[in-house]
Amino acid sequence: MGYKKILVTSALPYANGHIHLGHIAGAYLPADIYVRYQRLRGQKVLYIGGSDEYGVPITLTALKEGTTPKDVIDRYHNANAEAFRRLGISYDIYGRTSWDLHIDTTQSFFTNLYNKQYIFPREMELWYSTKTNRFLPDRYVKGQCPRCGYEDANGDECEKCGAQYSAKELINPRANIPGDNSTPVLKTSLHWFLNLPKFQEKLTQWLESHPEWRSNVRGIAWSWIEDLRPRCITRDTDWGVPIPLDHPDAMNKRIYVWFDAPIGYVTNTRQWGIDKYNDPYAWEDWWKNPDTRLIHFIGKDNVPFHAVIFPAMLMGQDNFILADNVVGNEYLNIFNRRTGKSEKGSKSRGNMIRVSWAIDKLGTNSIRYYICSIMPESKDSDFDWNEFRNHYNGELCDIVGNFVHRTLTMIMKNFDGKVPSPGIMDEADNAMLSAISTAKEGVAESIETFRFRLALERWVDLARKANVYFDSKQPWATRKTDIERTGTTLYVCAQVVKALAILMNPFIPDGSLELCSIINYEIKQQGPEGGDDIWEEITKPLHAGFSLNPPKVLFPKMEAEFIEQIAEEHEKGLAS
Numbered sequence: 001m002g003y004k005k006i007l008v009t010s011a012l013p014y015a016n017g018h019i020h021l022g023h024i025a026g027a028y029l030p031a032d033i034y035v036r037y038q039r040l041r042g043q044k045v046l047y048i049g050g051s052d053e054y055g056v057p058i059t060l061t062a063l064k065e066g067t068t069p070k071d072v073i074d075r076y077h078n079a080n081a082e083a084f085r086r087l088g089i090s091y092d093i094y095g096r097t098s099w100d101l102h103i104d105t106t107q108s109f110f111t112n113l114y115n116k117q118y119i120f121p122r123e124m125e126l127w128y129s130t131k132t133n134r135f136l137p138d139r140y141v142k143g144q145c146p147r148c149g150y151e152d153a154n155g156d157e158c159e160k161c162g163a164q165y166s167a168k169e170l171i172n173p174r175a176n177i178p179g180d181n182s183t184p185v186l187k188t189s190l191h192w193f194l195n196l197p198k199f200q201e202k203l204t205q206w207l208e209s210h211p212e213w214r215s216n217v218r219g220i221a222w223s224w225i226e227d228l229r230p231r232c233i234t235r236d237t238d239w240g241v242p243i244p245l246d247h248p249d250a251m252n253k254r255i256y257v258w259f260d261a262p263i264g265y266v267t268n269t270r271q272w273g274i275d276k277y278n279d280p281y282a283w284e285d286w287w288k289n290p291d292t293r294l295i296h297f298i299g300k301d302n303v304p305f306h307a308v309i310f311p312a313m314l315m316g317q318d319n320f321i322l323a324d325n326v327v328g329n330e331y332l333n334i335f336n337r338r339t340g341k342s343e344k345g346s347k348s349r350g351n352m353i354r355v356s357w358a359i360d361k362l363g364t365n366s367i368r369y370y371i372c373s374i375m376p377e378s379k380d381s382d383f384d385w386n387e388f389r390n391h392y393n394g395e396l397c398d399i400v401g402n403f404v405h406r407t408l409t410m411i412m413k414n415f416d417g418k419v420p421s422p423g424i425m426d427e428a429d430n431a432m433l434s435a436i437s438t439a440k441e442g443v444a445e446s447i448e449t450f451r452f453r454l455a456l457e458r459w460v461d462l463a464r465k466a467n468v469y470f471d472s473k474q475p476w477a478t479r480k481t482d483i484e485r486t487g488t489t490l491y492v493c494a495q496v497v498k499a500l501a502i503l504m505n506p507f508i509p510d511g512s513l514e515l516c517s518i519i520n521y522e523i524k525q526q527g528p529e530g531g532d533d534i535w536e537e538i539t540k541p542l543h544a545g546f547s548l549n550p551p552k553v554l555f556p557k558m559e560a561e562f563i564e565q566i567a568e569e570h571e572k573g574l575a576s
């Protein structure tokens with residue numbers, strides 16, 4: 001590959017609500033698994049996240065609550081940062097687009113594009129309330145969708161059918177501000193546009209150089225590139241980054257949130273370098289270093305921004321690298337047990353599962369395991385409580401947990417808690433040991449190609465094989481007749497336990513660390529500066545005589561009634 005550094009980003013969640021499991025399945029858990037794996041490999045990997053804190057929905061929330069936008073973003077930024085932390089999403093920094101530093105980064109992006117004539121002004125007709133004397137951007141105006149007729153469509157896009165249109169196409173518009181639902185009038189306003197068609201050739205070449213990307217991402221990106229239009233990048237609002245132009249029409253307007261949000265990755269990298277090294281230029285060694293491999297993890301709805309618009313914005317700067325991969329997941333839907341149908345997660349339905357609620361009820365291990373096992377990599381998938389129980393109890397408890405527990409219990413009872421000395425190895429012993437190498441290679445290969453479900457299956461499969469091996473060797477029976485044979489079996493099993501512990505680390509870090517402490521094996525924590533290739537230790541044996549600690553139940557089974565009770569709370573809307 002030749003890359004010396006890996007820069008990973010997860011989409012910045014919007015600080016206007018709590019993150020839920022649908023977000024986790026889309027942009028966060030896959031990125032975290034990937035980053036944790038690369039850290040184990042000793043790679044120089046930096047993982048950037050943060051809150052997206054500007055834009056009209058936030059000011060609207062503040063108006064409705066009678067509070068300030070700052071109050072809204074503080075609340076959700078802190079809550080979401082804490083939810084990520086509890087779930088083990090291991091950012092190197094979780095920043096904020098409301099930081100002053102972000103104004104500087106965003107204005108520098110804007111100015112570079114402006115000076116290179118990629119940004120131009122144009123007059124637009126927009127809805128204006130004569131009652132409150134203000135323009136009505138985005139959600140500040142509602143009306144009927146000109147495409148599908150949906151009655152509650154926003155000023156420039158319809159949430160129902162996904163259509164985008166110019167404001168004046170909206171049918172029967174009405175202001176949508178607390179205290180103002182008057183009928184607005186059209187009024188002219190000057191705005192600034194990013195001239196995307198100027199990037200068409202470069203974008204085409206870049207996309208053609210990445211045939212390895214997922215087909216869903218490529219499909220969406222191509223459909224955009226074939227029909228590029230200038231995009232308005234300013235709004236009539238006071239909540240956003242000021243426009244760095246000395247122009248009377250720029251004063252009361254701000255840069256539009258979709259322009260500044262992805263720049264947040266750069267801002268947060270700058271802040272990380274300042275925090276860690278007191279070096280305001282450390283970020284350039286990532287973003288302007290051709291030896292850096294940039295990977296964006298996102299949900300499907302973010303593909304146009306990360307595969308078309310942000311790359312164009314980077315092309316208009318000096319010496320920025322472009323993404324080497326944009327890993328976009330499909331949607332995680334909710335399986336409704338009453339209707340027997342899958343449905344989209346939505347605020348109004350109240351069917352979404354807040355991350356902090358889920359952790360309170362279920363802990364992190366089971367959530368990370370289940371979400372990874374159903375990750376919507378190539379098509380939408382369903383969160384389904386029956387399946388949650390089947391996957392967690394049937395795989396994590398019964399296959400992985402059970403194998404680890406019976407191996408360690410027998411070593412405690414029969415070998416004083418020490419890894420036994422192996423005798424002569426037979427074919428089955430050697431096959432079991434070589435299955436460890438196969439799993440090590442297989443899990444690595446699938447994580448590196450962003451197939452996290454397959455990676456998890458390959459990990460579980462090692463434990464599945466080990467249970468078959470354990471059953472066929474019957475150490476509980478041979479210990480009465482042939483203790484040397486029993487020792488050989490348990491020596492082999494101990495090697496599998498160690499391998500399972502390290503392989504588990506990217507997927508279920510808490511469970512992995514707990515198992516590591518039981519087997520007295522320490523996984524060194526490595527960061528952006530790189531380190532040792534710990535992954536290679538998967539196949540290095542625990543030596544005979546090495547002391548282990550008494551086993552604990554790593555993954556306690558969840559009773560059907562317990563899950564049922566939680567599922568019912570969710571179905572009553574208590575989880576959102």
Ligand SMILES: [Zn+2]
Nearest residue numbers: 145148158161
């Ligand atoms: Zn519509």
